Every structure is written in C-alpha cells, then in structure tokens.
Amino acid sequence: MTLKGNLRDFSFTQLLNLINLANKSGALYVERPGVTTRTIFQNGKLAYFESSDEKLSFLKSLTDHQLITASQHRLLRERLSGMNDHEAGIYLVNAGYTTLDGVLSILEKEYADKFRHLFSWPDGLFRFETGELPPDDRIVVHLNLENLIVEGAREMKEFEELKAEIPSLDMALKFTERPGTDIRNVNLNSTEWRVISYVNPKNTIQQIAATTSLDEIEIRRVVYTLLQAGLVEIIRPDGLPVALSSESLPVKNPKEHKSLIKRLINRIRSI
Amino acid sequence: MQTQTVKIVVTGPFNAGKTEFIRSVSEIDVVSTERKISTAPEKVKETTTVAMDFGRITVDNDLVLFLFGTPGQKRFDFMWEILSEGMLGFIVMVDSSRPETFREARSILETFHAYAPTPYLVAANKQDLYDAWDVEDIRLALRLDPNVKILSCEARKKDSVKQVLLELLYSILEEMDRNESKQEEI
Numbered sequence: 001m002t003l004k005g006n007l008r009d010f011s012f013t014q015l016l017n018l019i020n021l022a023n024k025s026g027a028l029y030v031e032r033p034g035v036t037t038r039t040i041f042q043n044g045k046l047a048y049f050e051s052s053d054e055k056l057s058f059l060k061s062l063t064d065h066q067l068i069t070a071s072q073h074r075l076l077r078e079r080l081s082g083m084n085d086h087e088a089g090i091y092l093v094n095a096g097y098t099t100l101d102g103v104l105s106i107l108e109k110e111y112a113d114k115f116r117h118l119f120s121w122p123d124g125l126f127r128f129e130t131g132e133l134p135p136d137d138r139i140v141v142h143l144n145l146e147n148l149i150v151e152g153a154r155e156m157k158e159f160e161e162l163k164a165e166i167p168s169l170d171m172a173l174k175f176t177e178r179p180g181t182d183i184r185n186v187n188l189n190s191t192e193w194r195v196i197s198y199v200n201p202k203n204t205i206q207q208i209a210a211t212t213s214l215d216e217i218e219i220r221r222v223v224y225t226l227l228q229a230g231l232v233e234i235i236r237p238d239g240l241p242v243a244l245s246s247e248s249l250p251v252k253n254p255k256e257h258k259s260l261i262k263r264l265i266n267r268i269r270s271i
Numbered sequence: 272m273q274t275q276t277v278k279i280v281v282t283g284p285f286n287a288g289k290t291e292f293i294r295s296v297s298e299i300d301v302v303s304t305e306r307k308i309s310t311a312p313e314k315v316k317e318t319t320t321v322a323m324d325f326g327r328i329t330v331d332n333d334l335v336l337f338l339f340g341t342p343g344q345k346r347f348d349f350m351w352e353i354l355s356e357g358m359l360g361f362i363v364m365v366d367s368s369r370p371e372t373f374r375e376a377r378s379i380l381e382t383f384h385a386y387a388p389t390p391y392l393v394a395a396n397k398q399d400l401y402d403a404w405d406v407e408d409i410r411l412a413l414r415l416d417p418n419v420k421i422l423s424c425e426a427r428k429k430d431s432v433k434q435v436l437l438e439l440l441y442s443i444l445e446e447m448d449r450n451e452s453k454q455e456e457i
Contacts, residue, residue, distance in 0.1 A: 164378045168385030177417075233414055234381060236388045258447050260334065264277070265440045267330040268433055271296055 004127035012118050013153055015126065020044045020145040027132035032124045039115060040134040046143040048134040049111040058085045058139070061110045067098045084137030108141045112148060119152035120159050120217040155217065162220035165227070169206040169216070172237035173199045173223065176230055186229065195222045196231075204237050275334050279439065280354055281324075282341040282379055283364030284372040288396040288426035289340040290324045292364060295432040297326030297338060355386040360439050364426070365413070367395045367403035373412045380413070390442040394424040394435045 007015075007030070019028070023044035030037045040048040050056065059080070063073040076097075080088045089103050118124075134140045188196065191214070198208040209219035226232045281289045324340030339354050355361070361383050365376045376393075384391065393415060395406045404412070410421050420438055425431040 164375070167378055167382040170385055171381065227414065233416060235416065236384065258444060260275075260277070261440055261444050261447070263330050263334060264336055265437060265444075267328060267336070268296075268436050268440065271328070271429065271433055 008123035026130040030126045047140040173232045278337040280361040284375040287364035292426040293326035293338045360390040368400040392420040398423045
C-alpha cells in the first residue's frame with residue numbers, strides 16, 4: 001500500500017519515525033505549491049536529498065565548508081565541467097584536494113541542512129515510492145535519522161514558540177523610535193543585517209523572507225531577535241486599508257458610517 | 272425596516288476578564304458558553320468560556336451592537352478567525368496582575384490584527400488589584416505602538432467598561448476621518 005497523505009494530518013516527525021523503524025528504502029516526495037522535494041532512504045537511513053527550488057552544487061558545498069578555496073573552485077569548475085558528482089568526487093579525492101570521509105561528511109551536512117527545512121512545513125502532500133533508488137551520478141550518504149528527528153522536533157518546538165510571538169508574516173516592520181540608539185553599534189550577524197536592510201513599512205515580513213531567501217522559521221528567528229533587542233516593531237503594512245468596510249458596517253454609504261458610530265457613542269454614554 | 276447590526280470583539284488571554292466586561296454593559300444576560308475547568312494550571316477560576324460570550328446593546332429601533340467575547344484558551348483559537356469576521360474593532364483584555372499572560376496577549380493582538388486590521392485598543396483590567404502592573408509598563412511589555420490606546424479598566428464596573436468602549440468608538444471615528452482625508456487627497 002502506498003504511503004501517502006498530508007503533513008497537516010501526519011506530522012513529518014511521525015513520518016520519519018515510521019521510515020526509520022521500518023528500515024524503509026525508497027523515495028519520499030513532499031510537495032508544496034512551487035516546491036517538490038525528493039529524499040531517498042536506504043534501509044531507514046537518509047541517502048540523498050534534492051529540492052526543486054535549489055540545486056545542490058557539490059563544488060559550492062566544498063567551498064562553503066572551506067575544503068577548497070574560491071580560486072580552486074573556479075579552476076575546478078572548468079576542469080570538472082561535464083563530470084557528474086560521482087566522477088568529480090573521485091577526481092578530487094585522487095588529486096588530494098580532500099578525502100572520501102571529507103566529501104561524505106560535507107554532503108551529510110548539506111543534505112541534513114536542506115532536509116531539516118521540511119520540519120517547518122505545516123502542510124504538504126507526501127508520498128513514499130518504495131524501492132526507488134538514488135540517481136547513479138550522485139554521491140549517496142548513510143545518515144541516521146534519530147539525530148535528525150531529535151533536532152527537527154526541537155526546531156518544531158522553537159517554531160511553535162516563534163509562531164506564537166510572530167503569528168503573521170503579512171505584517172511589516174519599522175524601526176522603533178529610540179533617539180540615541182545607533183544601530184551601527186549593535187552587534188548583528190550577516191543574516192540580521194540583510195533583514196535590517198529591508199525594514200520598511202511597505203515590505204511585509206513575508207516579502208523580506210522571500211528577498212533574503214529565508215524560510216519561515218529563519219525569518220521568524222531573525223525578527224524575534226530584532227524585536228527583543230527593541231530595534232524594530234511590527235506594524236500593519238503601508239497601503240493596507242483599515243478594514244472599516246461594508247462588512248463591518250451595515251450601511252453602504254460612507255457618509256452614513258460616521259453617523260452610525262456617533263449613534264453608538266451616544267447610546268454607550270447613556271447606559 | 273430590518274435591524275442593522277454591528278459587532279465589537281473582546282479578546283485576550285484566559286481569565287483576563289472578557290466575560291465580566293461584556294456582562295457589565297450587556298442589556299441581556301450574557302449568552303455564555305462556560306464550562307467547568309478540568310486542568311490544574313487553569314484552576315485560577317471555576318469556569319471558562321469555551322465557544323464565545325455574546326452580549327447585546329440596542330442602540331435604537333434599527334441598530335444593535337453585539338459584543339462577542341472570544342474563548343481565552345489557546346486550544347480554541349480556531350474560533351478567533353470566525354469571530355473576527357466583519358468586526359468594527361476589537362478590545363484586547365489583559366489581566367494587569369498576571370505578567371505571565373502578557374506574551375500571549377501580544378500574540379492574540381497580532382493574530383486579530385492580521386485577521387482584520389480594524390481599530391483596536393488594550394484594556395488593562397484588574398487595575399484595582401495591589402499587584403497590578405502600571406498601564407505604561409504594560410504598554411512596554413506588550414510592545415505597543417505609542418499610537419495604540421491602552422486604558423486602565425475594571426471589568427466589573429460599568430463606567431470603566433463604558434469608557435473603554437467609547438475610546439474604541441472614538442478611534443474608529445478618527446480612522447474614518449483619516450480615510451476621508453486620504454480619499455480627498457486622491
């Protein structure tokens with residue numbers, strides 16, 4: 001029987017527990033509008049991960065983790081063009097750039113980092129295709145799921161807390177009016193600076209997240225930090241009309257709106 | 272002529288005093304959906320609202336104001352969006368003597384504001400208690416914009432509740448004036 005459903009009804013943690021306990025092998029597809037991820041498991045271990053919205057670059061991963069320098073990256077990109085990840089990996093190990101363990105540990109970290117984002121998806125259609133193998137031209141790893149589940153569960157708890165603090169990403173941010181505070185003297189990391197640069201009542205938090213390529217949990221984490229530091233406050237985005245619409249008021253003519261409110265005021269005064 | 276209705280929502284954390292607030296000014300006995308509390312952490316009072324409170328103030332022959340009180344416990348938050356539909360404005364009640372609920376009050380405020388960005392104000396209830404926080408300290412704790420009204424309140428006292436409702440209605444009038452000015456500029 002096909003394992004399929006929605007993360008809204010069957011949490012991602014539950015799903016991973018099932019794959020882990022049953023030592024399942026196959027591909028887990030999880031879909032949300034615009035994004036599809038495919039994770040290959042072999043005997044209950046994570047072997048390979050890919051996402052339609054972000055192509056994993058093997059050489060970039062090695063550079064990001066400082067296994068090769070930026071100039072080596074440029075040189076190797078030309079030299080390895082036409083080679084798949086598998087062939088490139090063998091070349092790099094044989095040429096002494098890195099070791100097999102080095103390559104595997106970087107890929108495990110990369111797959112795990114990308115895969116962990118799925119824990120913050122509140123919904124998404126999933127299906128498990130039993131027996132599906134990883135692509136031949138990719139390097140596979142054997143990552144135990146226990147740690148991922150524990151870390152994921154921790155992140156989910158954090159996400160719930162952050163969501164309670166910042167329930168809507170449709171709101172905007174503005175700098176707090178605190179004369180004498182020089183933001184340049186505050187120690188912020190690069191991600192926080194990137195977000196700060198888009199703080200403007202016209203930009204919703206959602207738009208800032210999209211522009212800075214942060215997922216829901218990351219943007220909430222940054223906004224929470226900035227809120228706690230008293231640097232920003234959450235406001236209604238500019239241009240969003242105050243909802244005194246015909247839904248709120250039974251009279252359609254705007255001129256009658258004020259008269260209606262004044263009638264209410266007079267009545268409350270007389271209670 | 273058909274009676275016109277408008278509604279104001281009274282929200283806030285558990286035990287903030289929402290039911291009491293509505294009861295103080297409603298001309299009918301508040302239609303309350305209270306149940307006995309079963310869990311220990313919430314045993315600060317005997318009963319709590321599980322669906323909504325419902326109060327009514329008749330303005331004249333063809334206009335009625337409904338006051339809806341939301342359930343305070345988070346597990347009933349699915350009711351919030353339904354209750355916020357078409358509201359004229361909302362009041363966030365805070366128990367001034369329970370700072371542990373301020374964070375939740377902030378979260379409720381933002382959720383309601385996201386559902387419908389109508390005018391709102393914060394009522395700092397139970398200001399008569401000796402350990403009540405100062406209103407301006409609550410403003411800071413809730414990270415309220417200086418333009419947002421926060422009023423001292425005692426939900427059991429009719430005059431105090433009237434003042435809160437009037438201030439919300441004044442805010443709505445001010446918002447209408449601002450919208451009018453914007454329209455004229457265009």
